[in-house]
Amino acid sequence: MKDVTIIGGGPAGLYASFYAGLRGLSVRIIEYNQQLGGKLNLYPEKIVWDIGAMPAKPATYIMEDLIKQGTTFYPEVKLNEKVLNIKKCTDHFEVETNAATYLSRTIILAIGSGIINPVKLEIKDAERFEINNLHYVVRSLQRFKGKRVLISGGGNTAVDWARDIAPYAASVHIICRKEDFKGHEEMVRKLDDLRVVKLTNQWIESFNAEDDYITSAIIKRSDHSTHTIDIDEVIINHGFHMDSELLDKSDIQLNRIDNFYVAGNADGSTNVEGVYAIGDILKHDAKVNLIAGCFHDAAIAVNKIKSYLDPEAESYGIVSSHNPVFEEKNKIIKDTIMHHE
Numbered sequence: 001m002k003d004v005t006i007i008g009g010g011p012a013g014l015y016a017s018f019y020a021g022l023r024g025l026s027v028r029i030i031e032y033n034q035q036l037g038g039k040l041n042l043y044p045e046k047i048v049w050d051i052g053a054m055p056a057k058p059a060t061y062i063m064e065d066l067i068k069q070g071t072t073f074y075p076e077v078k079l080n081e082k083v084l085n086i087k088k089c090t091d092h093f094e095v096e097t098n099a100a101t102y103l104s105r106t107i108i109l110a111i112g113s114g115i116i117n118p119v120k121l122e123i124k125d126a127e128r129f130e131i132n133n134l135h136y137v138v139r140s141l142q143r144f145k146g147k148r149v150l151i152s153g154g155g156n157t158a159v160d161w162a163r164d165i166a167p168y169a170a171s172v173h174i175i176c177r178k179e180d181f182k183g184h185e186e187m188v189r190k191l192d193d194l195r196v197v198k199l200t201n202q203w204i205e206s207f208n209a210e211d212d213y214i215t216s217a218i219i220k221r222s223d224h225s226t227h228t229i230d231i232d233e234v235i236i237n238h239g240f241h242m243d244s245e246l247l248d249k250s251d252i253q254l255n256r257i258d259n260f261y262v263a264g265n266a267d268g269s270t271n272v273e274g275v276y277a278i279g280d281i282l283k284h285d286a287k288v289n290l291i292a293g294c295f296h297d298a299a300i301a302v303n304k305i306k307s308y309l310d311p312e313a314e315s316y317g318i319v320s321s322h323n324p325v326f327e328e329k330n331k332i333i334k335d336t337i338m339h340h341e
Contacts, residue, residue, distance in 0.1 A: 002028040002076065004305055005095050005104035007083050007246075010038020011062075012279030012294035013110035014070030019302045021073025022325060023317050025309070028076040028102060030083055030095065032115050036070070037063040039112060043157075044139050045164060050290045062291075072329075078102075082115070087251040088272065106305045109262060109277040110298075115243035121152070121236050123206060132213045135235045144169045144233055150217055152176070152204055153237030159183030159191065161235060166194035173229055175199040175219065207234075257283045268301030274308065276301040 004020050006013045009031035020027045035041065044060035051062065071077070081097040086107060095102045118136035120126070126134060138161050145168045151158050154176030160183070162174045174181075174191065179200055181188045191198055201222040208216040208228075216230045244260055255263040255271045261283035268276040278297035280289060287293070299317075306313050320326055 001092065001103040001105065002026045003104070003309060004028075004106045004108055004302070005030065005093070005102060006075075006108045006110055007095070008038065008110035008112060008279070009033075009036035009070075009077070009079075010110060010112050010279065011040065011066055011291050012112070012298055013038070013108070014066045015295045016108050016110060016278060016298035016302055017070040017075045018072055019299050019317065020305070021075065022320070022323065023302055023306045023313075024325075025302070025306065027073065028078065028104065029070075030078045030081050030097060030102070032080070032082050034080050036067050036077070036079070039116065040066075042116070042137050044137075045141055046160075048291065051292050073325075083246050085250050086246070086275075088274070093252075093274065105274070105309060107275045108268075108298075108301060108305075109247075109275065109281055110279050110294075111246070112280045113242050114246075114260075114281075117241045117243065118236070119238040119241060121204065121238070123204065126207070128212050129207065129209065129214050129234070133233045134214060135233065136237070138165070138235060141165055141168050146170050147232040148230060149173070149233045149235065150175070150204075150229055150231045151235045151237070153235075154178055154181045154183070154200075155237065155239070156183045156187070158235075158237040159187050161237065162191055162196050163187060163194060165235075166191070166196050170232075171195075171197070173197045173199060173231075175202045175204070177201065177203045204234075266300070267304045268297055269304060276305060 003025040005028045006016050007030050009029050017027050017029055040059040040063040046059045047056050048059050048062055049056045081099045083097050085096040087094040093104050093107050095104055141164055144165045147169050149165055149169045149172045151162050151174040159181055162172050166172045174196055202219050204217050205220040206218045207214045214234055216228050218226055218228055220226050252272045257263045262270055262277040262281050264270045264277045264282045264284055266284055266286050268278050270277055278301050279294040303316050307315055
């Protein structure tokens with residue numbers, strides 16, 4: 001039995017884990033993916049600007065910091081587990097995953113936009129190339145240095161990838177089925193300055209390959225003619241499937257907005273006592289959809305949980321600079337700084 005089980009290991013869930021540990025609560029994090037970090041794993045090279053007091057830096061570095069902070073108080077972490085159901089019992093919850101059933105006194109839903117899976121390319125046996133040079137996420141720009149790159153997709157993400165990869169690559173082609181790219185107009189225009197070849201009303205029909213390694217793509221035009229592009233790397237961005245099955249089918253019935261978001265209050269509470277929502281999945285009139293906003297969500301929800309579990313407890317935690325739980329850690333940090341100086 002844990003005091004709180006956090007479903008989702010992204011920025012909101014990780015900060016909730018940290019703050020719950022600070023408040024002396026026992027914590028379990030259940031994450032569907034094989035690593036913590038949430039959507040930051042999808043855009044590791046993206047520069048993030050909107051976190052207070054933190055200079056702009058790539059998402060992968062922010063993710064590393066969040067994971068380090070979120071595991072400060074040694075939460076139990078379960079990776080590669082999908083939560084299938086949440087059942088409310090008399091004085092606790094049962095959280096059923098594909099691997100086990102866990103007991104928890106309270107629940108924090110930090111599931112963002114639900115389980116996010118890239119829309120895969122609808123070409124027979126395309127999955128066999130994923131181990132080599134077919135990508136649905138750009139994890140490192142350096143991988144494309146000196147390569148001939150083909151990007152399929154017309155939205156902001158595909159356009160941003162083309163812009164960021166172009167300075168590294170030998171060549172970049174970006175194609176979309178529609179007549180125009182839907183990315184921001186200025187970003188699309190910048191592709192011309194970077195000598196990115198833009199192809200509209202076209203799509204990938206098939207690949208030529210050697211040893212499960214794509215060597216060229218057969219591109220079909222809207223007039224049904226085709227042409228071939230020799231390539232070293234292929235990147236697909238056709239959107240994502242948003243899986244909200246947990247909320248749709250769970251034994252606990254939460255009030256929803258737009259048949260998706262959890263309708264909650266500014267303190268994270270929901271219509272089910274003991275269940276709280278934070279981050280992108282939470283919807284209310286004062287909601288701020290920034291990474292910075294999810295930290296606020298997490299701290300307030302944890303404070304409410306602390307009061308719910310222990311009505312005699314303080315309504316908020318002692319600030320970190322005075323909190324005795326950090327006494328030893330602060331000493332280590334100070335000693336490290338002095339050593340470097």
